[in-house]
Amino acid sequence: MENKRPSWTSKYAFIITTIGSAVGLGNIWRFPYVMGQNGGAVFLAVYILIISTICFIPLLNELYIGNSTKKECIGAYESINPKLGFLGALNPLTGVLIASFYVVVGGWIINYIFRSILSYKITDYGEYFISFIQQPFYSCFLTILFLFICIFFTARGVKKGIEAANKFLMPLLAVLLIFLVINSLRLPNADIGLEFMFKPDFSKLNSHLLLSALGQAFFTLSVGMGALLTYGSYIKEDKNLVKSVYTIILSDTAFALLAGVMIFPAVFSFNMEPNSGAGLVFVTLPKIFSQIPYGHLISFAFFILLFSAAVTSAISIIECPCATLIEQLKISRVKACIILFFIISLIAIPATLSFGNLENIKIFGKTIFDTLDFLTSNIMLPMNTLILCLISGWYLKIKGYNLLNNKISGLFFDVGLKYIVPIALAGLIFMGLR
Numbered sequence: 001m002e003n004k005r006p007s008w009t010s011k012y013a014f015i016i017t018t019i020g021s022a023v024g025l026g027n028i029w030r031f032p033y034v035m036g037q038n039g040g041a042v043f044l045a046v047y048i049l050i051i052s053t054i055c056f057i058p059l060l061n062e063l064y065i066g067n068s069t070k071k072e073c074i075g076a077y078e079s080i081n082p083k084l085g086f087l088g089a090l091n092p093l094t095g096v097l098i099a100s101f102y103v104v105v106g107g108w109i110i111n112y113i114f115r116s117i118l119s120y121k122i123t124d125y126g127e128y129f130i131s132f133i134q135q136p137f138y139s140c141f142l143t144i145l146f147l148f149i150c151i152f153f154t155a156r157g158v159k160k161g162i163e164a165a166n167k168f169l170m171p172l173l174a175v176l177l178i179f180l181v182i183n184s185l186r187l188p189n190a191d192i193g194l195e196f197m198f199k200p201d202f203s204k205l206n207s208h209l210l211l212s213a214l215g216q217a218f219f220t221l222s223v224g225m226g227a228l229l230t231y232g233s234y235i236k237e238d239k240n241l242v243k244s245v246y247t248i249i250l251s252d253t254a255f256a257l258l259a260g261v262m263i264f265p266a267v268f269s270f271n272m273e274p275n276s277g278a279g280l281v282f283v284t285l286p287k288i289f290s291q292i293p294y295g296h297l298i299s300f301a302f303f304i305l306l307f308s309a310a311v312t313s314a315i316s317i318i319e320c321p322c323a324t325l326i327e328q329l330k331i332s333r334v335k336a337c338i339i340l341f342f343i344i345s346l347i348a349i350p351a352t353l354s355f356g357n358l359e360n361i362k363i364f365g366k367t368i369f370d371t372l373d374f375l376t377s378n379i380m381l382p383m384n385t386l387i388l389c390l391i392s393g394w395y396l397k398i399k400g401y402n403l404l405n406n407k408i409s410g411l412f413f414d415v416g417l418k419y420i421v422p423i424a425l426a427g428l429i430f431m432g433l434r
């Protein structure tokens with residue numbers, strides 16, 4: 001079985017698929033609204049500080065463990081110590097849970113693509129959004145359609161499916177983003193939006209902002225659920241992982257910044273609120289699109305962009321449990337994908353319905369969708385990363401110098417892996433549980 005493991009065709013394929021995993025709803029949907037809610041530029045300043053200093057540590061660590069063990073999550077943890085398999089299993093489990101709410105938002109995107117093509121008139125965008133996500137059959141159909149598209153690419157395999165999808169969708173995403181940024185910057189009063197993003201007011205700094213920036217940074221880089229471990233295990237020989245890690249972080253940050261530059265000038269140009277939360281992309285932006293020339297075309301381009309970002313990330317989320325099923329149960333990829341399609345649907349359908357028929361079902365005061373989001377983003381992702389950092393730093397005693405070939409950054413890696421990142425993650429989990 002082991003020598004039949006798939007691998008990337010080239011280093012470019014590895015980098016583009018990993019960037020595809022990182023750049024997702026986290027960059028284009030979540031990042032702008034979290035920044036909008038946390039005072040704009042001051043959030044950005046803290047976020048950049050975090051992402052350019054400590055984030056490379058868990059990212060490099062996860063890719064390194066995948067690349068050196070050449071196994072999926074359970075196998076990788078077991079090869080470190082046979083008793084650790086159950087901790088490895090938390091990763092694909094997290095993947096299944098994240099996929100189950102990610103595909104719900106993916107379904108909403110498909111609806112807005114349809115709507116842009118049909119370009120029918122809407123009078124109240126807020127009301128429209130609420131009413132369509134409450135329609136049980138239609139919204140479940142959209143969720144399943146999005147899941148099916150992602151499973152389809154995963155089932156086609158690492159080279160023909162995952163690589164091929166990323167090689168097509170990621171350049172498309174970049175071109176559309178640049179087109180939309182130029183468009184946004186040409187709107188009247190675009191500079192007010194840029195000021196909101198780039199002129200920090202440090203009096204707004206607080207501990208909640210710090211932890212939000214930390215949570216956003218880890219989520220957007222895809223660390224903590226074995227997606228990177230699995231992608232790292234498909235690298236043929238030991239490539240220069242450090243260079244790849246910097247490329248991934250730089251690209252992910254560039255995409256998030258460009259998403260902000262695409263959204264905020266438009267929001268301020270139309271006198272709208274930057275802090276409308278999750279509805280920023282699904283309510284505020286469509287409202288703006290309806291007021292600009294060729295708005296339906298711009299709207300179509302934007303939602304195709306969001307779709308491309310969401311699909312390439314969702315594929316990486318699904319690939320982690322898929323690889324585990326294939327290698328642990330020794331079944332074919334297609335069989336593993338069919339099993340995952342049913343398991344994820346089983347959780348994603350109640351999550352979709354939790355905006356309508358099932359809205360009264362609450363788990364600790366949260367709807368099913370919110371519980372999945374909260375449990376994975378605030379607890380499971382940081383916990384899995386914490387566990388892997390502790391294993392690498394304290395049990396395997398990985399030395400930064402061997403990975404980075406530089407004394408100073410090697411030492412920073414060692415201290416980060418053993419102390420700084422675990423403390424930051426424990427803070428995140430604590431904040432989540434409060």
Ligand code: PFF
Nearest residue numbers: 022024025026027220222227
């Ligand atoms: N990084 C993705 C995003 O920004 O949307 C989300 C994600 C993908 C999280 C893969 C975790 C993961 F393993």
